[in-house]
Amino acid sequence: MSSHDLIVIGGGVVGSSLAQALAGDFSRILLLDAHDGHSTDASSAALGALSAHLDEGEQVPLGEMLQLSLDLFRNWISGLSELSGVRIPLLSTGLIRAAVDETELSRLADEVLPVLRRRGVEAWLLDGEQVRRREPLVGPGVMGGLLTDQDLAVEPEKLMSALRLILNRNRRVELRTEAAAEVGSTRTGAFVVLEDGRRLQADKVVIAAGHRSAELLNLPQGALLPIKGQAVEYAPGVFGGKRLSVVCDTLIQNGGGIEAAIALPRPDGRVVAGVTFEENRGDTEPTGEGRAALLRSLSRVFPGVERLPVNRHWAGVRPASKDGVPVLGYADEHQRIYAATGHGGSGILLAPITARLAAKAVTESEPAADERRCLDLCRPDRFSSRLLERSPREG
Incomplete structure (x- = not known):
């Protein structure tokens, strides 16, 4: 039996950010990552x-x-870079937010x-020509759009590389490529059972395992679900030498359903675009059907x-919740198991505030x-009014 101050399950941006944020508060942190943070995660x-x-x-x-x-975000990224x-x-x-039909333009307006405006966010409604002046790559079929100027874009691979380097260098953090099969708690501590049956003890456990968190949290069925998303990347110069400068997003009514598309630039001129929303799909296999859609x-x-x-075509799985809101808080009666999951497609954006909130909870600091x-x-x-209840195995 192995004992730690804190075990974090999940090596994506949420789990890694939390481990990094808490490395100064605990002497023994274990980060378990079933897939070593590679491209299969969200x-x-x-x-x-x-x-x-x-x-x-x-x-x-x-x-x-x-x-x-x-x-x-800016200060967080600056700190990670340093x-x-x-x-x-x-x-x-x-x-x-581009509108290709009157229905969407009316919804935006x-x-x-x-x-x-009620939230104090500066935004401007543009007609089609104004949209094209702001982003010349947009075509004539766009009737108008809504512009906000505070939005940012980051390359997730570089962010994850920085986080992994920081964690690897920290002697208080141990990284293991292993999967958790069960978690539980008692009044005096928490435990994690690995897939091979080994049992690890900790003072507290954080579950940040993306869409796999549903297997470890005793929430009602359907509270958490995987949503597969496919995306593509274009090489620099593929748009006739022009560079995309604005993130462009659109919603399109299609036979009673809604399709979405978003495109954003990389610093070197590449363009990444997507995405599909394939509910209850946990595989990461890109498909011709998804690419075509x-x-x-x-x-x-x-x-x-x-x-x-297309330079690259890939797929990932978002950890979504039934109501579109993250799951963040203690999930057991003993307040030993903390859930930090269900961020949907906003995991990268929500990583700084999630790490701050979870760190305050785990260290019992006042928010x-x-x-x-x-x-x-x-x-x-x-x-559900019923919290996570598991009977601890005898060690």
Whole structure:
């Protein structure tokens, strides 16, 4: 039996950020990562758009938490760059939500813009020509759009490389490529059972295992679900030598359903674009059907994009919750097992505030008033009055 101060399950951006944030408070931290943080996880497979109000109108309650994290992001990235020696470019791109039909343009004007203004977010409604002046790569089929200028873009692979370097250099943190099969708690501590049957003891455990967290948390079925997303990358110069400078996103009504497309630049001129939303799919196999679907939507904003050579095509799995809000808080009666999951497609953006909130909880520090509102929103027991209850195995 092995004993640690803290075990973090999950080596993606949330788990790694939390381990890094707590390395000064605990002498023995174990980070368990089933896949060694490679491209199959949501963090490395993400696009990296940092848009705090992309879903305003649909997910209004989450807006404050997203904005709080965005406000932390520049200093957070700067600190990680300094500690790791890895340059992590942060692009000030802004965001254009492009409308390719009257229905979407009306939604942006009548539903989304008022919410943004109530929140004090600067936003401008543009006609088609104004959109194209702001981003010349946008095609003539775009009727207008909504512009916000505080949005950022980061390259997730560089962010994850920096975090992994920092953790590898810290003698208080141990990284293992192993999967957890069970977690549980008693009044005096917590335990983790690995897939090979070995049992690890800890004072506390944080579950940040992405969509795999559902296997470890005793939440009602369907409270957490995997959503597969596919994306593509274009090489520099593929758009006739022009560079994309603004993150462009669109929602398209399609036969009663909704398709989404988003494109964002990399510092070297590459363009990444996606994404599909394949609910209850936990595999990371890119498919021709998924690629065709995302290119079809993308071509409504960037005509001809479906005929351009694709540099890379990949898939990842987002850890989503039933109500679109993260699951953040203690999930057992003994307050030994802390859940930090369910971030959907906002895991990269929400990493700084999640690490701060979880670190305060684990170290029993008092959250600020705005942080308390975030924690109340994300309570695990909102899905059920029954907290996680497991009978500990005899060691």
